[in-house]
Amino acid sequence: MKLHTNYSLKDYNTFGIEAYAKEFVAVQSVNELKQVLQENKGKKLFILGGGSNMLLTKDIDALVLHINIKGISVISESDTHVNIQAMAGENWHEFVLHCINNNYGGLENLSLIPGNVGTTPIQNIGAYGTEIKDTFVSCNALNIETLETDTFTKDDCEFAYRESIFKGKLKGKYIITSVTFKLTKTDHKINTAYGDITEKLIDNGIIVATIKDVSNAVIAIRQSKLPDPKELGNSGSFFKNPIVPKTIFDKIQSKHPLMPYYVVSETEVKVPAGWLIEQSGFKGKRFGDAGVHSKQALVLVNYGNATGQEILNLSHKIQETVFNNFGIHIENEVNII
Template identity: 40%
Template structure:
């Protein structure tokens, strides 16, 4: 169970960065958990690895790496208004969304084709095309590696915010998410607020009779057209968050750049499209050594082969510095830089 020799992680991160671990265990069942706590106490830090889709891994990981490979999906409860569906943390997120639709449990279709595992989804509080995970979240089970006990967490325990959560900010490596439960509505209504879906020909053709499966298919088509397949070209999806600015900053930017893409939020704030900012700065399609910015989506940094974390971070920093200089906006990266 414990790998003590150098364990190659290059194929276990979607950026395909050169990386290896000095100690690695694989989680498949709850019976392993007490031993994991004992092992964690013998290491300075622990890193929980799911699908590797939202991380920037160093060339050498000295932490104890816990790779999550547990499987299982079940309907664990239902009420007159909703289904409560549970998935084990190692399940592929996209496959889980597709399985729910096959069973008639709609509500996650806007989140189709997001890479990674179910267990990693709450860490990042994933979201796409108008739906955020915390809108569908019911609860989760986690193992507290420090205390050596299992805990149940409700939404209020997880401290969800935009692409953020307790698990990302507070004591990373303490919590091993075991299973996640979702509340899926029996009275389903489509979420079509994003322009890509509003103008999608297949959805326009059916108008008022749109089905969850049609939204799922449309989201997959849009994402495949915009985003490179990590199996073909290493990437971690959107590398930067869409920055949120106040009204004064938005008005100052829009005076100089009237075409700026922005979405109004509550409280007079605006969410700027980070991809638009990066594109306007001329970074789309630019290559710097073994890494670059994708030619169809400026939010995506790619590894053309043989890159390290240092290569990616140097490119990311150059982009952040340029956007700050041009627009006065601070970009924040989504993938976690693992120490």
């Protein structure tokens, strides 16, 4: 375990932004993590997973702890279900593939989301009609102050759309070290209702889909729509889809009858932020090396040498224009550092 100083984070964030950590250490086990925390008590800390949900706008004046703890184990199983635990540093997509290869169902719609397992509860990652809260059992997390491990159940986590207690009142207080999911071994609940999954399966000549078929369809759809961070720096959806009160939505819709929406409840409606951004004229636009992706307006991209500040400025310009056009504030999904 080597502690580096003035360490480049360019290869540790999917936006590919050049920024430096004052200090950096990668930990491979919970014991190493405790040791580093003990030896560096009082220092400002910054927790880094796969770096796929952050925009670095400056150097990090802290000790960066890169959580690289690996391991996957079955905790318990019955004829129909398995409780499987993955350590925080496991790559999420590889873990999903591991589950599919073992015929464990429930995570297939979340295929190809970048980042690490330990970060998935933080914003309750979701895609194609599924969120991790649907299969989440519990996570273990180290209290940074006491170095005790606490277990958080689904209820404890207060999951909501791209939200959890770890983004709210426990922000900065815990380091998640492992997550346990309850997955199906038989009677998988195949969910193809969202996005283009059904169309993709039909294109592939599949009538009765397996979890592997759904995963393959999701992977193909994502690859056709989202830029690969290895080729074009990005952090996925930069903004959350805004949820607006129905009364306000009705007023906006009377002026913009083509606005797409999903009903969330009797009183709330979710509007696709990508549509609002596209209608505001930003899709495919480039400002220096910062830009808006040509296929998905929700994704901001780094064409090579954009600074985090340039991408942040672009995000502000988008928020302002969308607000002026529609009266809707779109919030960041990405963590601004």
